[in-house]
Amino acid sequence: MKKSSTLSRFMLALAVAWPAGSLAQTVNLAQAEQMSLSADPRVKEREQLVESARALLEQAQAKDGWRVNANLFVGLAPQVNGGFYQGGAPSGTTPRRDGPFPGGLSDWTSLQVALIKPLFTFGKIQHYSEAAQGNIDVRRGDVRISRADTVLDVKRAYYGYLTARDLRRFLEDVQSRLDSAVTRVSHNLKEDNGQSRQSDLYALQAARGMLGKYLSQAKAIEKISLDGLKVLTGVGMDADLQVADASLAPVALPRDSLAELQSRALLDRPEMAQLEAGMRARRALVAAKKSEQYPDVYAGIVGTANYASRRDRLNNPYIYDPFNNAGLTPVVGVKWDMEFGVVPAKVAQEQAELEALNYKNQYAQAGIPFQVSAAYQQVQANYDAQRDLAAGAAAARRWMISALADFSAGLGHADKVAEALKSYALTQAEYLKTVNDYNMDVAQMYRAVGELK
Structure with a gap:
């Protein structure tokens, strides 16, 4: 009992003394997104601009109070x-x-x-307050846009890391098989047993060189993506961060119809809310500038x-x-505090700004459904593409295994093995890339709708 108590105190002291940064932190995609939304200084910057806009509203409303x-x-x-x-x-x-x-x-x-x-004041304080409130709503839309951009960046880094890691593991496996074939051919040539030709060795060496290039690129992308994820989540590049997913997998195909997504986009997109708030603010500014003609x-x-x-x-x-x-x-x-030639010019300026927003709203009414449609079609195309490539990669793997078996039995040549290995490597790599593109297309589609998914 005494030994157990002593061991417990030792383990507790070790846990307290052990540096926190030395423990690996494992996160899934949802956790990484939440950590990034809390840590991203771009989001915090936009939130402070909201506070600045709120202070302008308080300033406008305070004009109704006592002045000294x-x-x-x-x-x-x-x-x-x-x-x-x-x-x-x-x-x-x-x-x-x-x-x-x-x-x-x-x-x-x-x-x-x-x-x-x-x-x-003939509406001056009221109209300027309405304009300031509209400015707050516009700034809030900027916060929503910044949060959506952060989530998109996290997904890009997360899926990019999974893609590069899976590709690196796959290429290392193919390289191991290729190295075994090169060793076997080199042994046959050295023994001069007639089972291999010099051209077989050249074919395998050429395939290994191309494979080495892709493997080096995959390692670099894996490191870059993980470092990017560390920066976004705020843990720091020196932290030991790991992802929870064992491998890259395609996300579920969205079941929403295109019409439903387009309708939701016109309601939920922060840009639409910003346009409405901006037009409300501009209308209030036009009225405020007109009220400048009247006294207090x-x-x-x-x-x-x-x-x-x-x-x-x-x-x-x-x-x-x-x-x-x-x-x-x-x-x-x-x-009275009015400049007779200036007030009409200010009214005309604000009216022109309001008309510009009206035209921008018209463009958004047509452009946003188009963006959603383009993203939707891309999702459907890459969903079908990754399924076809999955079947192709499976067939290429069977081809590679069959070619290696024939070569080991002395029934085939190394150039056939090299061709099968190359085909398998390219097909599997294209499959992983397409899955990554498909996952990002889904994220982009919901970004176009205005939803954080």
Whole structure:
């Protein structure tokens, strides 16, 4: 019992001390997609642009709140001692002295404050807020597009890795068989037993050279695809990442009809939602620019205060001294801020942008169903192609095995073996490539529909 407890503590300490990066992480396609959606900085960038657009909406809505305009400065004013002349006699104890600078200069502190609340803006705030909300919806569409691109990139890397790995394993098997045949022919030529010809060796060596090229390319693509998957999932290129699938297999053929897919695309594609939001925003901007022709009705409080320390205050309601006074009053007013030649031009600009979006919407209504149709036809074509190639690859394998058996029995020549091996290698490689293309075509089709599948 004591030994078991000691061993358990040792294993726990080893698990804690063992670096996490040294353990292999195995993921399937769905897990890789979720990891990438959480880690992809492109998606996070688009999400931050949504937050930026939301801040613009808050800014537009805040225009309906209280505004403060304040100006405080310190300057110079003429110094004045004494009061005002009344009836030919000075008031106060010291007569006022006139001149360029009576009594010299004084510091002057001035403060003007206006606290304003808009009452009615003829729709400016409402229309600009609607435009800002439309901008948010457009940015949200960008996030959906970025997420769809990320999923597509993950599938491309995942299927690409499976294709290259299966091709590499297959080519290594064929190469092993080919090397055995080369060894047998070389032995027969060395023994000069008449079972092989020199041309047989050349044929096998030529096939091995071509096979080596494809094998090197498969290894490179396997490494590149796995590194790409590591980057997309955010685990880092130094991590030990493995995929759960034992081999590449074609995904199920979608059962949706073309008409159903096209109908869903016109409803679900983020580009369609973006167009609708963009048109809504543009219509609001046109209305907002038109409302710029009208004033803003407001209420508030306006005050001013001026103080000059070396300037006597005039206690006379009929005389205003701009350097030494104070006042505060509630106000109701109307304010125009319009450039007569500019506003119509801005309205025309926004109207033109709206019309451009209308034409873009018309193109999308025709173009998106075409995209779905093209992707759908490609799916159907590669689905049939991979089935035919699967049958062809199976037949080529039987041909290769038969040719190798005949050669081993001394009933065939090596050039027939080389031809059979080459045919099998090319057919199987084309099959794997077509399965990869078919799987990606399915992904592209759902991408065209606007669905993450």
